[in-house]
Amino acid sequence: MQLNTIRRELYPSVMVDIAIFSVDESGLRVLLVHRANEPQKGLWALPGGFLKPDVDATLEAAARRVLIEKIGVDTPHLEEVCTFSGKDRDPRGWSISVLFFALLPRDQVQAVVKAKVDAVEWVDARNHGLAMAFDHSDHLNRAIDVLKRKVARHALPLHLMPTNFTMTALQRACEAILGLSLDKSVFRRRLKADIEKQPPEIPDLVEVAGATETGHQRPAQLYKAREGFVFLE
Amino acid sequence: MQLNTIRRELYPSVMVDIAIFSVDESGLRVLLVHRANEPQKGLWALPGGFLKPDVDATLEAAARRVLIEKIGVDTPHLEEVCTFSGKDRDPRGWSISVLFFALLPRDQVQAVVKAKVDAVEWVDARNHGLAMAFDHSDHLNRAIDVLKRKVARHALPLHLMPTNFTMTALQRACEAILGLSLDKSVFRRRLKADIEKQPPEIPDLVEVAGATETGHQRPAQLYKAREGFVFLE
DNA sequence: AGAATAGTGTCTGTCAGACAGTATCGC
DNA sequence: GCGATACTGTCTGACAGACACTATTCT
Numbered sequence A, B: 001m002q003l004n005t006i007r008r009e010l011y012p013s014v015m016v017d018i019a020i021f022s023v024d025e026s027g028l029r030v031l032l033v034h035r036a037n038e039p040q041k042g043l044w045a046l047p048g049g050f051l052k053p054d055v056d057a058t059l060e061a062a063a064r065r066v067l068i069e070k071i072g073v074d075t076p077h078l079e080e081v082c083t084f085s086g087k088d089r090d091p092r093g094w095s096i097s098v099l100f101f102a103l104l105p106r107d108q109v110q111a112v113v114k115a116k117v118d119a120v121e122w123v124d125a126r127n128h129g130l131a132m133a134f135d136h137s138d139h140l141n142r143a144i145d146v147l148k149r150k151v152a153r154h155a156l157p158l159h160l161m162p163t164n165f166t167m168t169a170l171q172r173a174c175e176a177i178l179g180l181s182l183d184k185s186v187f188r189r190r191l192k193a194d195i196e197k198q199p200p201e202i203p204d205l206v207e208v209a210g211a212t213e214t215g216h217q218r219p220a221q222l223y224k225a226r227e228g229f230v231f232l233e
Numbered sequence C: 001a002g003a004a005t006a007g008t009g010t011c012t013g014t015c016a017g018a019c020a021g022t023a024t025c026g027c
Numbered sequence D: 001g002c003g004a005t006a007c008t009g010t011c012t013g014a015c016a017g018a019c020a021c022t023a024t025t026c027t
Helices: A059-071 A106-115 A136-152 A167-178 A184-195 B059-071 B106-115 B136-152 B167-178 B184-195
Strands: A005-007 A013-024 A027-034 A048-050 A077-086 A095-103 A120-124 A205-213 A220-225 B005-007 B013-024 B027-034 B048-050 B077-086 B095-103 B120-124 B205-213 B220-225
Touching (some): A013 A136, A027 A167, A048 A059, A059 A077, A077 B059, A167 A184, A167 A220, B013 B167, B077 B136, B106 B120, B167 B184, B167 B220
Parallel strands (some): A013 A095
Antiparallel strands (some): A013 A048, B077 B095
């Protein structure tokens, strides 16, 4: 087969970067990778990689592949945020980065860390204090912003939750994303309204019949995401 | 200088496409280009072109350049919608298209048509009945959707308006974008609230002192966009 | 009983929808 | 006056914020 070659300068590098979010007791967390190689060696970056047109069906598929290869997880939700482009954002030359965000249920966070212990860290998404590579600081801010806007518009980030969860746990997740505390009564009123939606409206939330979370206090009703739920406002 | 060549298959084509919207008496309009050459000759497409890394500072700059070169307008507002990518969306091979939308004031619509009379047409954005090239039908739908969402969230599409305009004209523009009719009283109440915002809040709308539009009925107060207005919810 | 968390009830202010009413122009 | 469009007033219901209250568990 004849090799079809082109001038390098006429084609930009194309990469995908992913902000994977999770929520734990200390708030909204994002996964950063410590760069072991040049360029930007020693700085922290969002996980990412180059598009491989011979392997990837689409840019989103590339993002999914990168997550599996580098981090060892397949996330339930993956969504495009925006692109970053230009001559100077990467020292290697004109490049395009397509940014995605992903949501990982908190009960899968440990699996990630175990897979690639050394180079990967879950950090506070808003206040990590690490020096970030390229324009990834902007990337992260944009990703947080998109996620926040969706939750503010009453989209429920159920992909962050384990299979069964309490209303309080869900409220904590929303609070972590929004960066403020919500009124319990108001929050529950909204969820109740969702659950009691009449067809053709479909509720996102389903009561897990009879199941309760038992702790050191009054047990709480458990809920789960509707079958086929997607995180679209 | 030595030519640095690479294998063509490892780099996708990168192009930008732009949905330019305007509003006239018959509703929301978008500019389509009749394709004179293969591929997809004879079909209608959104204006677009290949990224030129040696010329364009960013993808957005590329979109702006394409608009100026092909359509002869520099639009006040240009915003990224999303990307489309894959092996099959363009018969020439693996490609990425970054979609933008632009807003053109209605008093500049004629200028466009004059510049490139033959190959360009303003059509009803939702109901044009034309056969579209590539996946540009999806592009258009996504662009309309993003625009609509912004207006539904109370962003004012002032970039669509001429310098001075009446509240009714602005209401017609919003109605065209949303595809439904709004209550006059409700609409004006919202705008009044905007105009009377107290610092540090800044109103988007400014009353043009003394100026009225004189027609065959009661004259209407004229308004203009705030200096430095940008279309961000 | 007391601590802790689950879950409810209710008041209030804000705002959107609906729609009727008044004002001011040309003819 | 009449048609037409500009502009205002007001009633209503939905809903968010605030906050106090009750309920059920464990120790």
